[in-house]
Amino acid sequence: MVNAKVPEIHISQAQLQPEPRAEDVQRPAEVDLAEASPIRRFLLSRGNSAIADQGFHALMVLCALSIFGIVVLIAYELVMLSQLAWGTFGLDFFYKAFVDTYSNQPLYWDPVNSHFSALPFIYGTLVSSFLALLLAVPLAIGVAVFLTEMCPRVLRAPLAFTTELLAAIPSVIYGLWAVFVLVPLLREHLNPWLIKLLGWTGFFADDNPTGLGFVAAGVILAIMILPIISSLTREVMTAVPHSQREAVLALGATRWEMIRMGVLRNARIGIVGAVILGLGRALGETMAVTMVIGNSPEIHRSLLANGSTMASVIANEYAEATSNLHLSALTELGLALFIVTIIVNAIARLLVWAVTRGAPSATH
């Protein structure tokens, strides 16, 4: 296909004129149906009219615009509903805690006394998401490398399908599995080991016998964001032209050197995009996290302690929030989550696009 000879064509100057664009073409004036030629009559009877065409076009544009509409509507509703909390706490909501006058302990979230601070939830969201990334990123890149560069052809499709299937399992089923299988497993085996080995750091304190907490949330989140990261990493790795691989191999590189220099280095921007996309998913993940994180609005140094994320506190309290301020504070958390995930996703998409744009057609 590439080597086929292209016959030379001589084009006269007149043919080089740009073709008239569709909207510039002069449409024939409306003809009376009776006078029109048989062909034209046939076409007119089949609905060939500018009005129908433009109407259809406008309808499709409206459908496309509905996507903007949704974003604007979500933003509007959340802003309106969070006005009260914004007016009451201002920016303090995101970084200040109340102090209990009796015990001198920080007081973060107390709906009964209308004390609301987002701190423990921001902390919980960040800790659980970064824990998940820490576990998921190396594994996801490993899987992507294996599937694109090493895997025997027979295994590739089933394995790719399996990782995709991981993405299709609903959050609530991950949560169910985590509650009955993962958490007991962590409680009996991993946590005692972590406490014994790393207890001195203070990050793994032996004061939570339930097995729920940040570690459990991080592990289940890692399992959930793995397929997203690995499938996007695979996509950007396949977009790297074969010539890059061949060039490195031709210099006598081993396979791993070829992958490192020829593939990973070329795809690194896209891989960063994939990781950020995984982060976006982890930040907003709700059900599975709610079921295993323990749901207490406090900040502990220990990763084995109970915690709470922005999404999990919304899931737990939104339907039952009675006071307006409570509802408004929760909505403000949701608005913050909305803005953060939009920014994170936009960055990730731009990075992935930068690598994959037009790539498949460039390879041969």
Next chain:
Amino acid sequence: MQLNNEHKLQTRIRALTDVAATGLAVLSTVLVVAPLVAIFVYLVYRGASSLNLDFFTQIPKPVGESGGGMANAIVGSGVLLGLASLIGVPLGIGGGIYLAEFGRGTKLANAVRFTADVLNGVPSIVMGMAVLAMVVHPEGHFSAFSGGVALGIMMIPTVCRTSEEMLLMVPNAVREAALALGVPNWRSVLAITVRTASPGIITGCMLAFARVAGETAPLIFTAFGNSNWSTSLNEPIAALPLQIYVYAISPYDDWHRLAWAGALVLIVLIVLAVSLVRYVTSRGVLKGAS
């Protein structure tokens, strides 16, 4: 001589690094596949032993009585998903048609495509909050309608982007042939292009369908759940994922059993849908397309 030895050592190290890297990649693949296998095996083991005819025909029994099923939740999920499809599928396909047929290369199309991708990453719980403010608050009560709206909104970006991709696979010659015969553009799009790409578009819709079928978070404060029979759009309605969540965090063994059975039913439905999608797309969406 020494140079040669050094060279040999280096080659050996490089070969070992290669083996180690391969080993790590294989290990990570095993580690990723393991939880999936673990989840499925456990799900089938726990779910199948709890699944019986009652599960599909009975509504939940009060606490303390054994037995009961999730018939109302299955029907409720059907109602919610039907409503969601009514909202999400036409708008999504319309958006996809715009992106692939009218807006190719325009700034508006790029903006729509980008927004759709970003919207896809917005947490479902945020959608639920917006719908609560939009539908539930004015109405004054939780309802099946609001749940359907929340799920429908979530379907739009997925359906839009997959429809676009499928429509782009239709060769231009097909469009040109239709237009050359004097078929009006709107007709050429609907009867020729969309029809040619319809297997792909349908699978895209099923993918979106499978995705929202398991959504729980936005339903907590829209559809709310219901332990009795209800198919009214104006009342709270039960949904399968919601019921699984409520039962999973309850302290009763009998409810745990039902949660596993529900999870098995849900996962079987979703895996069937995803496999079908996989089968159709691997077979080549468009017969004879280059």
